[in-house]
Amino acid sequence: MTARAPLLHLDQRTVRKARKLAERAAAPVVELARTHTTTSVERAVLRLAGLTGADAEGIPWVNRLVDAVAADVGLEHGVALPVFDALASGEHADLATLAQKAAAGGAQFRLPAGVGHQRARRLAQRAVGAGIGRIDRARKDRDVMLRRLGDPPKPWIYLIVATGDIYEDIPQAQAAARAGADIIAVIRSTGQSLLDYVPEGATREGFAGTYATQENFRLMRAALDEVSRELGRYVRLTNDASGLCMPEIATLAGLERLDMMLNDCMYGIIFRDINPRRTFIDQRFSRQIHARAGIVINTGEDNYLTTADAVDAAHTVVVSQLLNERFGLEAGLQDWQLGLGHAFEINPALPEQFRLELAQAQLVRELFPHAPLKYMPPTKHMTGNVFFGYLLDAFFNLAGVLTNQEIILVGMMTEGIVTPFLSDRDLALENVRYVRDACAGLAEDFVPARGGFIAQRAAQVLAESVELLERIADEGLFTAIADGTFGITKRPADGGRGLDGVVVRADGYYNPAGALLEQAGPVGRPA
Amino acid sequence: MTARAPLLHLDQRTVRKARKLAERAAAPVVELARTHTTTSVERAVLRLAGLTGADAEGIPWVNRLVDAVAADVGLEHGVALPVFDALASGEHADLATLAQKAAAGGAQFRLPAGVGHQRARRLAQRAVGAGIGRIDRARKDRDVMLRRLGDPPKPWIYLIVATGDIYEDIPQAQAAARAGADIIAVIRSTGQSLLDYVPEGATREGFAGTYATQENFRLMRAALDEVSRELGRYVRLTNDASGLCMPEIATLAGLERLDMMLNDCMYGIIFRDINPRRTFIDQRFSRQIHARAGIVINTGEDNYLTTADAVDAAHTVVVSQLLNERFGLEAGLQDWQLGLGHAFEINPALPEQFRLELAQAQLVRELFPHAPLKYMPPTKHMTGNVFFGYLLDAFFNLAGVLTNQEIILVGMMTEGIVTPFLSDRDLALENVRYVRDACAGLAEDFVPARGGFIAQRAAQVLAESVELLERIADEGLFTAIADGTFGITKRPADGGRGLDGVVVRADGYYNPAGALLEQAGPVGRPA
Amino acid sequence: MTEDAPRHVRPYGDTTGDGMIQLSFTLPVAPGPHAEAAAAAFAAKMGLDPAMVVHAKGVGERFTFFVVYGRSPVILDLDEVKVVEREFPLLTAKEINLKIRSRLKRRMVVVGATVGTDAHTVGLDAILNVKGFAGEKGLESYRELRVVNLGAQVDARDLVERAVSERADALLVSQVVTQRDAHLQHVREVADALTTGWPARQRRPKLLVGGPRFDPASAAALGADRVFAKGTTPREVASYLVHELPAGGPARRSR
Amino acid sequence: MTEDAPRHVRPYGDTTGDGMIQLSFTLPVAPGPHAEAAAAAFAAKMGLDPAMVVHAKGVGERFTFFVVYGRSPVILDLDEVKVVEREFPLLTAKEINLKIRSRLKRRMVVVGATVGTDAHTVGLDAILNVKGFAGEKGLESYRELRVVNLGAQVDARDLVERAVSERADALLVSQVVTQRDAHLQHVREVADALTTGWPARQRRPKLLVGGPRFDPASAAALGADRVFAKGTTPREVASYLVHELPAGGPARRSR
Numbered sequence A, B: 001m002t003a004r005a006p007l008l009h010l011d012q013r014t015v016r017k018a019r020k021l022a023e024r025a026a027a028p029v030v031e032l033a034r035t036h037t038t039t040s041v042e043r044a045v046l047r048l049a050g051l052t053g054a055d056a057e058g059i060p061w062v063n064r065l066v067d068a069v070a071a072d073v074g075l076e077h078g079v080a081l082p083v084f085d086a087l088a089s090g091e092h093a094d095l096a097t098l099a100q101k102a103a104a105g106g107a108q109f110r111l112p113a114g115v116g117h118q119r120a121r122r123l124a125q126r127a128v129g130a131g132i133g134r135i136d137r138a139r140k141d142r143d144v145m146l147r148r149l150g151d152p153p154k155p156w157i158y159l160i161v162a163t164g165d166i167y168e169d170i171p172q173a174q175a176a177a178r179a180g181a182d183i184i185a186v187i188r189s190t191g192q193s194l195l196d197y198v199p200e201g202a203t204r205e206g207f208a209g210t211y212a213t214q215e216n217f218r219l220m221r222a223a224l225d226e227v228s229r230e231l232g233r234y235v236r237l238t239n240d241a242s243g244l245c246m247p248e249i250a251t252l253a254g255l256e257r258l259d260m261m262l263n264d265c266m267y268g269i270i271f272r273d274i275n276p277r278r279t280f281i282d283q284r285f286s287r288q289i290h291a292r293a294g295i296v297i298n299t300g301e302d303n304y305l306t307t308a309d310a311v312d313a314a315h316t317v318v319v320s321q322l323l324n325e326r327f328g329l330e331a332g333l334q335d336w337q338l339g340l341g342h343a344f345e346i347n348p349a350l351p352e353q354f355r356l357e358l359a360q361a362q363l364v365r366e367l368f369p370h371a372p373l374k375y376m377p378p379t380k381h382m383t384g385n386v387f388f389g390y391l392l393d394a395f396f397n398l399a400g401v402l403t404n405q406e407i408i409l410v411g412m413m414t415e416g417i418v419t420p421f422l423s424d425r426d427l428a429l430e431n432v433r434y435v436r437d438a439c440a441g442l443a444e445d446f447v448p449a450r451g452g453f454i455a456q457r458a459a460q461v462l463a464e465s466v467e468l469l470e471r472i473a474d475e476g477l478f479t480a481i482a483d484g485t486f487g488i489t490k491r492p493a494d495g496g497r498g499l500d501g502v503v504v505r506a507d508g509y510y511n512p513a514g515a516l517l518e519q520a521g522p523v524g525r526p527a
Numbered sequence C, D: 001m002t003e004d005a006p007r008h009v010r011p012y013g014d015t016t017g018d019g020m021i022q023l024s025f026t027l028p029v030a031p032g033p034h035a036e037a038a039a040a041a042f043a044a045k046m047g048l049d050p051a052m053v054v055h056a057k058g059v060g061e062r063f064t065f066f067v068v069y070g071r072s073p074v075i076l077d078l079d080e081v082k083v084v085e086r087e088f089p090l091l092t093a094k095e096i097n098l099k100i101r102s103r104l105k106r107r108m109v110v111v112g113a114t115v116g117t118d119a120h121t122v123g124l125d126a127i128l129n130v131k132g133f134a135g136e137k138g139l140e141s142y143r144e145l146r147v148v149n150l151g152a153q154v155d156a157r158d159l160v161e162r163a164v165s166e167r168a169d170a171l172l173v174s175q176v177v178t179q180r181d182a183h184l185q186h187v188r189e190v191a192d193a194l195t196t197g198w199p200a201r202q203r204r205p206k207l208l209v210g211g212p213r214f215d216p217a218s219a220a221a222l223g224a225d226r227v228f229a230k231g232t233t234p235r236e237v238a239s240y241l242v243h244e245l246p247a248g249g250p251a252r253r254s255r
């Protein structure tokens, strides 16, 4: 897809100003993330080091081990040193044995110093390095498959599968791929993001979604590899990182070669009532992993418009996108990995609704010309009238074509009713296909009048965004979140779940993954 | 609606050439119509003179009387002189009595000469003049209602009602009007256009349509007057003129204040296998009546695309429109009365289908800037997939908005299945309303690139039209029709039904209506 | 169907056996809670349990339109489903011409029309005209077939009269308009006309009926020999025609 | 309904009594004539006669999606349709505040939450928050109501515990996710927690349940006092709450 000349004639100084303000607003939060760790970050380190499995109650060994370390020496120096110090003692065959013993009270941890410190550090680095090596290999495998099978042209068609049962999901995902999906998203069971551990194994009992587990990731990726080969095009897989286990899930995604991940700097705060500090710390580490894994993140601004009004709150979407961009770049992601989210959520009863949507979509397109935007279909105004819903989805598809969106979630006519039926997906793809083909070059004929309705609306939203960013840069992002700026949901900095998992890093804090990832720097775009 | 600046940059010399050619192609046919009459034209004269009713078998008295005159003296001088001569004799109380007696063989006709001729002529002129006076009054009544109630802004929403039963039709039509219809079309029972008489009375037994009768016209117009008053906007009524009784139905429409009529110079030929000569003669008289009645005609080019391919035959639509325009203007219609027909019938599976449709719709728009175009929704490619059909109708509605069409037929999702359900109409209006409102000003942003895909396609269709018109002007319209030029249906000049009703006018031919109408000239646009 | 396909099935929403279906309909009831309850009751009487009335919209003052989703209790035994399988082999044009030649020793005559007040010819033409349908040429393109296409709006008796005079081997009748069962009525008229109008000693021609809304299983009830539904191709019709030729030697006509 | 509305009705396509409805569903059957016959058989088993299978589309190799139109035999007796009519008068905010004041002699306490793993708060907030819904202000705006909104993802036992400590007069529970009947399960958990967790001597608070997919008639089955469906407005809920107040004099609480 060749980028089109900009149509909105945005004031470029204002655009630059907005970016500068986002950087200023993000700075203290980045500093927070650099100086703190969380239980989930530490568990992710152990996962990279190769620790898997769970106890009889289903609690993963990484949780058991981190809890044991925390009890003995605290987490402020990270788990790596105490754990690899204990391993180095030779008393424990491997990480798994150590974890089991620790859980049973049969292992003691200390903070090694001197030679012990050096040795533990070396061991930790080697183990975690191996994990990162596996992520690198997964990335290479993806590159090879992309070269061999071919990468579908953008826009990519993104379809959700959500039966709750991985063994129903797999054939549905394969059917969706055969019907034209470029990306399969398996969404999670309603409860999972609040679990402070990642469940294990293949699962069949989710509600309105399937549990994100390493084994489910593996099964689905294998199924999609199979269908990719059959179809001669690489079918991407995505899942949700956001939640209490963001760093770990990001790690598992890297290991199992997922291709994209829902990962937002604020989604967990606003929509899952997860503690703000916890979230900002977790998201940084998880994005460092994504950066390394060559995973494209999808941010969640679309969600704001399900609670806030899409016209009144249009600028909050843009502000959040600028923040997500800033946090993402800082964590090492590159522009092509920033699937910033937005959505077609303006009330269809509003006069000029479609043009307002076009203004917003084109604004986002021009603000982030190199980001693969994730464009979400109408959800809030989808009712039980499936015929009208099907029509609204068509206009969403049309807006995507006219404004060159790149990751197109496919709207379902039953959005207002049930999680998608098999036939919904098929009908939805028929809808996408018609609009894409029948209007293939229509963007050529879409020329918003200079200073006309669309241009004016875009300029207004940009101006409101700058205004809001100024306030946030001055008063702080935590204050803004506490005030209900995003999704009109108030989340105080000390509220929500998971704050007890946040730990201030001590001076000697050591995280071999963090260290490796910080130094690595960007790895570049896939071939 | 303010006319937009043209977008296609058509070559105006080519446009003028096309019109000249259409005039040349039409000339011999106009000459034919001026020098011939038909049974239906003569029956229309009697209807204007006030003759109504039917015999026990349901055959109207106008038919009986014309047949009796034809049997005695032939029709080459028209019915007026023999009939009013007989009346003048004083032996028959009135036209109805005369018709009854004639049917029973109890009246003799002659061609009056001298004083008798003058007297008959005077009487005829007075009687027919009274009928035309009634049409004039109906037109004034419409003007008054339009002024009082207000005329809905264009585009006008056009909805079909077709239960077969006038008493089911009426509440459905009223419901449609309340739901937003500006025009109600009652379409006819499948068999009617081949009947060589107009049925009488209120009817309940049509197939896939309701019989067009004077009483049904009256009932429906009254019902719509009622709802117009309730809604505070004038709701128009339309029906079909084309068929073997075109002149009579046009007359009844004028008398009963219908507002539009389907009236095409070739529809009956191609789609009902009515004799070409008969049709061209009938259409001229019927249009003279429409002109007088201030009725907007709707032509039938949309139908060609149900039998021919909408891409290959695009130019045949334009050629037919130019011919319909020419015939219409010649018969005294004004530009605002020329509801030229076209349709959204390109195969939705074709790449760039929507842009091809836009090119055609915009071309027609620019060729006939002052005509209220009648734009027909997809029919041929509507399948049993009502969801997809609903979507296709939305794109039709969008094309209408983008290219400023003025009479919008409303597409039904069940088009491929059944005649419309009550709910189809309601859903269809929801579709229209969304597109109209959400995209209200979108035409402002629709700017086909100069020399781009749309402009090129339009230029190509125009060029092909000129080429075809050249051939028709040279070889004759009858030859073209016989060759299957329109709707890929071959209709030889001497084939089809109703040729036996065509009569060459004799030197002394007299038709008081024709005379009044030819001399009247245009009456002007309604207030 | 593959070997391991189940014999008993239910509708599939997103899970095997969930039985989920969608329904829409209008009730002549004024919009409101009573109407919604009526819709739920209607769905329940159709067997849905649970039934979710997900959309209700007044259409005028006396009607309400509904969309309902719900679980149908119906379990279908696929082995009991009767399907009109093609009872004849699909032949190539060459084979068809050859068979006619060898069995009939003359060209086969087919007379086609859309009867009654129905004016739709596209379907009939798709079968008869050289141009054909779905990439297959129409019956006119077969050397050994003589096609008489009478077009549309043909009276049943006129059709039979013409078929008599053309010595037709088959009548091809198309019907598209189905409102108030017009198509069934018109086909029965042809069957009747054939019974009364066909010379007693002559072999009665086959009566083929086609159109988008016929039930393939309704031939007998209509007095026809075979019904062709939506999507029929010319070659299917030609293959059927030769299949129905008397098997042994040439069919001789009694005069 | 007007006086002359009929008591027995059928679905209305375009003619009174035609019984026409539309259906769509997927069968786990490979596309083809057998599948279409199966769809027709399914529709027949649902009672449609005639049933027209107007659309059939393979979804992958093992499924086929269908659209069917047909005539349902069901005749509905409108007098038999049970509708949960509003059993209480709709009061103004003023009247509501007054009644609480006069009858309770203190503010009424309501505790709201979306329970279980359901994170949807928009519906609950529409009822509780000042901002309200459909132009009506939410319960927080009533002077005599004290609203404790616990938000979403609240455990049933936590909710009841909090209700105990707040001395709640009513629990307002929202449920939006219905897949695998999650909403029913979660509501039953609250009802159970209330039975076990509520102090024996205290008046048990009213349990109000709301969400877009509840059957209004299901309250008893869920152990709730009342169910509020899609489109509920805050004033309805407030009116219900005062309607349920003990009629005579102030309600005194035993400690």
Ligand code: B12
Pocket: B162, B187, B188, B189, B190, B191, B208, B209, B271, B303, B306, B307, B379, B380, B381, B382, B383, B414, B415, B416, B417, B418, B419, B420, C117, C118, C119, C120, C121, C122, C123, C124, C126, C127, C133, C172, C173, C174, C175, C176, C177, C178, C179, C208, C209, C210, C211, C212, C213, C228, C229, C230, C231, C232, C233, C237
């Ligand atoms: C084209 C068309 C027209 C054209 C017809 C032009 C022509 N010369 O044929 C025009 C514009 C003139 C027209 C007019 C009318 N039409 Co019309 N028309 C259609 C349309 C859009 C497409 C039909 C078509 O051509 N299909 C394509 C062909 C190839 O498919 P087919 O007919 O199914 O044929 C295939 C098979 O069925 C089979 N087959 C068919 N016949 C035969 C015969 C034999 C022997 C065999 C073996 C096989 C066979 O083989 C074919 C190839 O596979 C349909 C809507 C739709 N999308 O289906 C409405 C439709 C058929 N029309 C309809 C109506 C009501 C009318 C009118 C009566 C409306 C009116 N009152 O004015 C008029 C009058 C016509 C009349 N007197 O009959 C209705 C019928 C409703 C119903 N079920 O009763 C439809 C469904 C539209 C609607 N929803 O209202 N129409």
Ligand code: B12
Pocket: A162, A187, A188, A189, A190, A191, A208, A209, A271, A303, A306, A307, A379, A380, A381, A382, A383, A414, A415, A416, A417, A418, A419, A420, D117, D118, D119, D120, D121, D122, D123, D124, D126, D127, D133, D172, D173, D174, D175, D176, D177, D178, D179, D208, D209, D210, D211, D212, D213, D228, D229, D230, D231, D232, D233, D237
């Ligand atoms: C907004 C929304 C979200 C937002 C929620 C934000 C928030 N803070 O609430 C976000 C984006 C976070 C979200 C997430 C998910 N959602 Co959601 N979401 C929706 C959506 C678009 C609108 C719901 C809504 O707000 N309606 C507006 C309110 C006002 O209506 P209401 O809830 O019906 O409330 C009214 C009445 O029901 C009643 N009422 C409701 N509660 C109560 C309580 C009481 C006491 C009373 C008296 C009355 C009452 O009064 C209200 C006013 O009239 C719907 C789709 C749709 N169009 O309906 C999907 C939908 C509800 N979501 C769905 C799903 C599956 C999810 C996810 C589980 C998907 C996933 N696996 O990731 C997630 C996770 C959420 C979770 N853990 O529960 C499904 C549920 C399917 C089902 N039937 O089981 C839906 C239907 C979409 C779909 N078709 O798949 N979602």
Ligand SMILES: Cc1ncc(COP(=O)(O)O)c(C=O)c1O
Pocket: A187, A188, A189, A192, A193, A240, A241, A242, A243, A262, A263, A264, A267, A272, A298, A299, A300, A303
């Ligand atoms: C950014 C982001 N992360 C995660 C999720 C899903 O998270 P959960 O499983 O908590 O619903 C979403 C869903 O919309 C999202 O937008």
Ligand SMILES: Cc1ncc(COP(=O)(O)O)c(C=O)c1O
Pocket: B187, B188, B189, B192, B193, B240, B241, B242, B243, B262, B263, B264, B267, B272, B298, B299, B300, B303
């Ligand atoms: C121009 C024109 N006249 C008349 C008709 C209807 O005529 P009939 O009643 O013969 O179907 C149509 C229908 O499409 C038409 O387009």
